[in-house]
Amino acid sequence: MELRPLPKKWLFALLWxxxxxxxxxxxxRLEHARLKEAFDKDTRHIYSMVSRKLDQNEAVVAAIEAQITSRRSLDIDALQRFSHELLLRYPGLYTIEFYQYVERGDLGEFTAAMRARYGTSFAVREEDPSRRRSWRASGDYPDYLPVAMVEPRTPKTIPLLGMDSWREPIIAASIRQAIKYDRTQASPQFERYPGERGYLLLRPVLASGSGQPQRLLGVVALSVNFSLLLQPLILDRQALGLSLLNPRQPASHPLAELFGSPAEPHPQSWQELLFGQEAVLPLPSEAQPFMLRLSRAPHWEELHWGTLLFQQLVVALxxxxxxLIYRQRSTLQQSRAAADEALFEQRERALVTLQSIREGVLTLGVDRRIELANPMAMQMLKWDGQLVGRPFAECVHLRYELSDSVAVSVVERCLDGGVPIELPENTQLLLPSGELLAIDGAVAPLFSRQGQISGAVFVFRDLTPMQRRARHAMEQSELRAREHIEKLAHVTRLHTMGEMASGIAHELNQPLTAIANYCQASISLLDEIEPPIAPVRSALEATQQQALRAADILRNLRAFVSKRPVSTxxxxxxxxxxxxxxxAEFDLRASEIDITLQLDSRPLPVRVDPIQLEQVMLNLLSNALDAMRENTAERKLLIASRLVDGEVRLHIEDNGSGVPAHMLDMLFHPFHSTKPHGMGLGLSICQTIIEQFRGQIGVENIPGGGARSWLRLRQASEPGPIMSRRQGQES
Incomplete structure (x- = not known):
C-alpha cells in the first residue's frame, strides 16, 4: 500500500x-544573562542593607545595656527616655522592653513601685495554659522576670507590662541561654498579634561590684517585626521576592520561612521557569543566624520582545x-492517496464483516469457481483442503428432502437469470463425512460497472441447532402436558373417593342410628325389670354412646368431603x-407408653367443632405412637396445655426417631409422608381443620431425640357454658 506524502508536507513545519x-x-540565553546581571546587583544591595539592619539591632541592644550598667542603680524613667530616642532614630524597630529580675522576697516592693508608676492594675502575671492568649496571676516561685518597661507605650504594648518572661513558653529557653553564656540571643519566631510576626533580640544586663560576683539586673528585649524590618528593602514588588529563612529548621517545617514576600507572578509561571533567579545567602550576624533568600520572576513587559518577534517573522516568511511551492506539487498526490485510503477502508470493513457474521459466505466467479470463503463457510462445509479456486459443484453438495426430481443448481439459475434465488425450505447440505445439515440461504448475482454479471454470492446458514432446540422444547411441552394430565387424573380419583366416602357415610349412618335406637329401647326395658341389672345397663349405654360417636364421625366425614358448613x-x-x-387407651397400653400430662388447671375454651378437633388430636397421637414403635428403650409421651396471651397452646412430645430434616418443610404438603405405606393426607387434613378455625399447627424436632407436635387456637371469649362432647354431638 502506497503511503501518503504527508511527512514531506510537515518537513517545512519542522524546519520552521x-x-x-x-x-x-x-x-x-541573552535575556537570561541580562536579567541575571541585574539580579546580582540587586542581591548585593539587599544583602548589604539587611546585614546593616541586623547589625543596627545588635547595636541598639548593646547601647541599652550600656545605658543601664553605666548608672549605679536601675532608673526606669531614664531607660524609658533613652529607648524613646532610639525608636525615633530607627523607625524600623517595633518595641524595646526591659525584663527586671525580681526575687521572691522583693516581689512586694517591686509590685508597689510598678503600681506607683503604671497604676494599681499592675501585677506580675503568667500565661494561662488552659486558655490561649490569656494571663493569670503568677504563682509562688523563687524568682521572677516581669516586663518592667516597654516603649512605645501603646494600647497594644501596655498589656505586656508585668508579664513574667520566665514562664513564657516561647522565649523562656532563649532568655536562659542568653543569661548562661552572657551574649545576645534571638528568640524563636512568634506571632504576638494577628498578622504581626517577629522575634525578640535578648541581651542580659549583669551588674558587677568590687570583689563580688556578677548580679543579674534584668534582660533587654528588642522586639523586631519582620514587616517593619524588611518591607522597605523590597525594590520592585512585581519582580523581586525576599524571604528570611531559619537555618535551624528543615525546609518543610512551617517555621522555616520567618518572613516571605513572594515574587510575582506565581512561581509556577513560564517566566519563573525560563528566567527565574534565586540566591540564598547566610547573614553575618551571630546573634541573628538567619539566611536571606532572594528570587526574581521578571514580568513579561521587562523582556525585549521586539528582537524575538522580528527574527520569528523572517523565519516564518x-x-x-x-x-506554497511544495503544496502545488503535492495536491495531486494527496487526492490519489485519499482515494486509495477510502478504498482500503471499504475493503477492510467488508473483510471484517465477512469474518464476523455467523452465516457462511462464498463468492463465485462467472466460471463457477470459489473466489472467497469466510471462516464460517469453511467451518460449516468441513472441507479438507483449500476452498478458494475450486469449482462450486465440487465443494458444495445440495440435497432436497422428499424431492421426486433432479433439481437445477441454484447457482446456475442465478447466473443465467441474473436475479437472486432463495434456497427451498427442504434444502440439505451433504458434508464429506456423509452428514446432512438443514440449511437456509440465497444466491445473489454480482454485476460489473458495465452491468454484466461478474459472479455470484452464495449465503447459507445452519438450521440444525435451531431445529434441535425446537425439538427439545416440543418434548418438554409434551412432558409437562403428560404430567398435568396425570395430576388431573389423580384429582379425579380423589374426587371419586370423596363421593364414595360420602355415600358410604350415608349408608353406614342408618344402621348406626338403628343400633343406638335399639340400645335405648333395651335400656328402657331394663328399667322395668326388678331388680335392675346394672352391668347390662352400663354395657348398653356404652354401646349407644359409641354408636352415636361413630354416626357423628361419619356425618362430619360426609360434611368434610361435600364442603358443607361445619357447626362449631x-x-x-x-x-x-x-x-x-x-x-386411644387400648393402643397406648398395648405399646407400653408412659404418659405425662401437664394440663392447665383452668378450662381452656376454644370455639371449634369438637369431633374435628378430636380427629386432629387422634392423628397427632397416632403419629407419635408410630414414631416410637422402633424405640426399644422406655417410651415416653408428654402432653401439655397452657394459656399464653389469649392463645390456647397444646404440645405433644415423644422420644421417638424424630422427623428427617429434609421432610420438615414438606410434612403438611399433600401426598408427602414419612411412613413407608402412608398416603400423606393425615397432616394435610389436620392443617386444613385447624386453619379453618383460624389456628396454627406445626411439627419440629427436639434436640437430643424425638419430635414435638403443637397447635395454637384463639381463646374463646364469649360467655356461656362450655359444650361437652355429647352436647356437640346433639347439636
Missing amino acids: WSLALLLTLIWS LCLSLL GLVDLNQVVANCLQL
Whole structure:
C-alpha cells in the first residue's frame, strides 16, 4: 500500500519550528544573562542593607545595656527616655522592653513601685495554659522576670507590662541561654498579634561590684517585626521576592520561612521557569543566624520582545514561501492517496464483516469457481483442503428432502437469470463425512460497472441447532402436558373417593342410628325389670354412646368431603385431650407408653367443632405412637396445655426417631409422608381443620431425640357454658 506524502508536507513545519526554536533559545540565553546581571546587583544591595539592619539591632541592644550598667542603680524613667530616642532614630524597630529580675522576697516592693508608676492594675502575671492568649496571676516561685518597661507605650504594648518572661513558653529557653553564656540571643519566631510576626533580640544586663560576683539586673528585649524590618528593602514588588529563612529548621517545617514576600507572578509561571533567579545567602550576624533568600520572576513587559518577534517573522516568511511551492506539487498526490485510503477502508470493513457474521459466505466467479470463503463457510462445509479456486459443484453438495426430481443448481439459475434465488425450505447440505445439515440461504448475482454479471454470492446458514432446540422444547411441552394430565387424573380419583366416602357415610349412618335406637329401647326395658341389672345397663349405654360417636364421625366425614358448613361450639381443650386418651387407651397400653400430662388447671375454651378437633388430636397421637414403635428403650409421651396471651397452646412430645430434616418443610404438603405405606393426607387434613378455625399447627424436632407436635387456637371469649362432647354431638 502506497503511503501518503504527508511527512514531506510537515518537513517545512519542522524546519520552521527548528529555526524558531533555535532563535528563541539564543534570545532566551541573552535575556537570561541580562536579567541575571541585574539580579546580582540587586542581591548585593539587599544583602548589604539587611546585614546593616541586623547589625543596627545588635547595636541598639548593646547601647541599652550600656545605658543601664553605666548608672549605679536601675532608673526606669531614664531607660524609658533613652529607648524613646532610639525608636525615633530607627523607625524600623517595633518595641524595646526591659525584663527586671525580681526575687521572691522583693516581689512586694517591686509590685508597689510598678503600681506607683503604671497604676494599681499592675501585677506580675503568667500565661494561662488552659486558655490561649490569656494571663493569670503568677504563682509562688523563687524568682521572677516581669516586663518592667516597654516603649512605645501603646494600647497594644501596655498589656505586656508585668508579664513574667520566665514562664513564657516561647522565649523562656532563649532568655536562659542568653543569661548562661552572657551574649545576645534571638528568640524563636512568634506571632504576638494577628498578622504581626517577629522575634525578640535578648541581651542580659549583669551588674558587677568590687570583689563580688556578677548580679543579674534584668534582660533587654528588642522586639523586631519582620514587616517593619524588611518591607522597605523590597525594590520592585512585581519582580523581586525576599524571604528570611531559619537555618535551624528543615525546609518543610512551617517555621522555616520567618518572613516571605513572594515574587510575582506565581512561581509556577513560564517566566519563573525560563528566567527565574534565586540566591540564598547566610547573614553575618551571630546573634541573628538567619539566611536571606532572594528570587526574581521578571514580568513579561521587562523582556525585549521586539528582537524575538522580528527574527520569528523572517523565519516564518521563508518557510511559508517554501511551503506554497511544495503544496502545488503535492495536491495531486494527496487526492490519489485519499482515494486509495477510502478504498482500503471499504475493503477492510467488508473483510471484517465477512469474518464476523455467523452465516457462511462464498463468492463465485462467472466460471463457477470459489473466489472467497469466510471462516464460517469453511467451518460449516468441513472441507479438507483449500476452498478458494475450486469449482462450486465440487465443494458444495445440495440435497432436497422428499424431492421426486433432479433439481437445477441454484447457482446456475442465478447466473443465467441474473436475479437472486432463495434456497427451498427442504434444502440439505451433504458434508464429506456423509452428514446432512438443514440449511437456509440465497444466491445473489454480482454485476460489473458495465452491468454484466461478474459472479455470484452464495449465503447459507445452519438450521440444525435451531431445529434441535425446537425439538427439545416440543418434548418438554409434551412432558409437562403428560404430567398435568396425570395430576388431573389423580384429582379425579380423589374426587371419586370423596363421593364414595360420602355415600358410604350415608349408608353406614342408618344402621348406626338403628343400633343406638335399639340400645335405648333395651335400656328402657331394663328399667322395668326388678331388680335392675346394672352391668347390662352400663354395657348398653356404652354401646349407644359409641354408636352415636361413630354416626357423628361419619356425618362430619360426609360434611368434610361435600364442603358443607361445619357447626362449631365452645369446647374445653383439656376435655378434648381426655376424650382422645380414653379412645386411644387400648393402643397406648398395648405399646407400653408412659404418659405425662401437664394440663392447665383452668378450662381452656376454644370455639371449634369438637369431633374435628378430636380427629386432629387422634392423628397427632397416632403419629407419635408410630414414631416410637422402633424405640426399644422406655417410651415416653408428654402432653401439655397452657394459656399464653389469649392463645390456647397444646404440645405433644415423644422420644421417638424424630422427623428427617429434609421432610420438615414438606410434612403438611399433600401426598408427602414419612411412613413407608402412608398416603400423606393425615397432616394435610389436620392443617386444613385447624386453619379453618383460624389456628396454627406445626411439627419440629427436639434436640437430643424425638419430635414435638403443637397447635395454637384463639381463646374463646364469649360467655356461656362450655359444650361437652355429647352436647356437640346433639347439636
